[in-house]
Amino acid sequence: MSNTIELLEAIGTDASLRHASRHELAEWLQQLGASDALTAAVSTGDSAALYAELGHMPMQQPQVTHTPGHEDDEVEQGELEPAPMPVPGQTNP
Amino acid sequence: MTAAHPPLTESRRGKLACVGMGMTLGSHLTPLARSHIEQADVVFAGLSDGAVEMWLQRMHPDVRSLQPYYAEGKSRMQTYRQWVELMMTEVRAGKRVCGVFYGHPGIFAWSPHKAIEVARAEGFDAHMEPGISAEDCLYADLGIDPGRFGCQHFEASQLLFYERKIDPTGYLVLWQVGLVGDLSLKRFSTGAAYRQVLVDLLSQDYPLDHEVIIYRAATLPIQRPEIRRIALRELPAAELTTEHTVVLPPAAPLKLNLAMRERLAALDRETTMA
Numbered sequence: 001m002s003n004t005i006e007l008l009e010a011i012g013t014d015a016s017l018r019h020a021s022r023h024e025l026a027e028w029l030q031q032l033g034a035s036d037a038l039t040a041a042v043s044t045g046d047s048a049a050l051y052a053e054l055g056h057m058p059m060q061q062p063q064v065t066h067t068p069g070h071e072d073d074e075v076e077q078g079e080l081e082p083a084p085m086p087v088p089g090q091t092n093p
Numbered sequence: 094m095t096a097a098h099p100p101l102t103e104s105r106r107g108k109l110a111c112v113g114m115g116m117t118l119g120s121h122l123t124p125l126a127r128s129h130i131e132q133a134d135v136v137f138a139g140l141s142d143g144a145v146e147m148w149l150q151r152m153h154p155d156v157r158s159l160q161p162y163y164a165e166g167k168s169r170m171q172t173y174r175q176w177v178e179l180m181m182t183e184v185r186a187g188k189r190v191c192g193v194f195y196g197h198p199g200i201f202a203w204s205p206h207k208a209i210e211v212a213r214a215e216g217f218d219a220h221m222e223p224g225i226s227a228e229d230c231l232y233a234d235l236g237i238d239p240g241r242f243g244c245q246h247f248e249a250s251q252l253l254f255y256e257r258k259i260d261p262t263g264y265l266v267l268w269q270v271g272l273v274g275d276l277s278l279k280r281f282s283t284g285a286a287y288r289q290v291l292v293d294l295l296s297q298d299y300p301l302d303h304e305v306i307i308y309r310a311a312t313l314p315i316q317r318p319e320i321r322r323i324a325l326r327e328l329p330a331a332e333l334t335t336e337h338t339v340v341l342p343p344a345a346p347l348k349l350n351l352a353m354r355e356r357l358a359a360l361d362r363e364t365t366m367a
Contacts, residue, residue: 005147012119012314025315042315050313056143 004038004053107184109212111192111205113224116310118145121225126193127152129222133191135183139176139204141195141336142312149193156193176204177211184217195312197226201248201268228266230310231338234318237264242343249273249291249339261298261344267291271333285329292328299344301326306340307333 007029011017017025026043037053040046110129115121130136130152139159140146150156159179162172176192183190192198198205199221212219228246232239243263249270251257259265274287292301302324309319323331328339 005144005151008144008314009119009148012117018120018314038315041313045317047313047316050315051143054144054147 003033004035004050007032007034007038106217107187107190108218108220109180109184109190109192109208110220110222111194111198111209112222113197113199113226114140114145114149114193114195115225116196116227116230116312117314118142118148118312119314123222123224126222126224129191130193132189134188135190137176137180137190137192139192139194139202144313145195153191170203173204173207177208180204180208181211181215184212184219185215194224197224197229199223200226200228227310227338230318231266231308231340234310234320235306235308235340237340239264242347250275253290253294259295259298261341262347263343265341267339267341269335270328270339271335271337282335288329288331288333292325295325295341299325299341303344304342306342307331308338308340309334309336 011025017028020028022042022045026039029039029042035053037049041048041050110133112126112129113121113123114126115123130149133153134155136149136153136156137159138146138149138156140149146156146158146160157179159176162175162179163169164172180190180192192205192208194202194205205221209219209221231237237244243260244266245260245263246266246268247257249267250273252259252267253274254276270288270291271282273291274283305323305325305328307319307321307323311318319337321331325341333339
């Protein structure tokens with residue numbers, strides 16, 4: 001598993017690998033003894049098996065808010081209050 | 094060139110750095126952000142991909158995921174306030190704290206801004222280090238230059254909740270369309286009926302056959318960016334998560350502002366005569 005993360009980092013930091021064809025990258029991974037899941041993810045473009053190998057749990061995208069800049073106006077009971085007017089010089093109301 | 098240097102003698106007063114991890118594992122982390130991570134006593138991780146979180150764990154022995162604080166049915170604002178408190182508790186305890194967030198820590202990110210504000214108000218050093226955001230990737234992957242026609246960005250729900258002015262002569266980028274219309278802050282997706290409301294609003298400025306680009310940046314370096322092109326009318330039925338961004342190219346040509354041009358020409362004439 002740690003080898004998989006190392007290989008992903010190596011691909012992410014190398015211009016040739018990052019933009020290699022699926023075939024070239026799969027061959028390179030096979031030579032290095034990468035896991036079947038990583039090699040398959042590269043060959044097929046489907047990362048599901050790879051995430052399974054990593055024990056991935058579904059993650060929420062952090063910081064999903066629906067009112068950036070007005071987060072302090074949290075709506076608790078379905079009532080939408082008008083947003084306050086921005087105050088000059090105040091960057092984070 | 095890397096020069097060996099003696100370590101700085103620092104006070105042990107707590108401090109906070111919020112840094113961006115970038116979007117793609119291995120490709121986007123800046124040297125300075127990595128240094129903040131490595132020099133911290135405690136690292137908090139607000140990341141969207143389990144593999145990226147595992148990569149971060151290789152950089153520091155004490156990485157604490159912020160993911161478990163999310164829960165379906167729990168207000169996300171409650172979660173984000175907890176994140177601020179978690180980071181500040183360690184800062185107040187005299188720790189060097191690094192909050193690591195996917196992409197850019199200050200874009201669509203309430204807690205890093207808030208934590209820095211709170212830390213500074215309490216007299217601690219606090220700093221934000223930018224990262225490569227989904228927006229940066231979008232410009233590169235879609236070949237869009239926001240300077241060409243201008244570019245408006247809206248969080249999709251904000252476009253519905255408030256009266257905003259759309260300019261269809263520039264690009265329109267809508268974030269978190271998969272969650273559009275959620276007033277509760279407690280859901281992680283809405284659905285086709287909610288997106289239809291958005292389409293109805295957009296149809297006031299765009300024809301229903303106008304091209305819409307659905308985009309998602311690569312988070313793993315073995316992935317390609319996801320780019321789908323559909324008609325605006327097809328948006329409600331499209332498969333979307335909160336990670337997908339919707340881009341509407343311009344629907345009308347730029348219109349000359351003759352009055353402003355005349356004023357500028359008059360100024361030019363005055364300058365030439367002076």
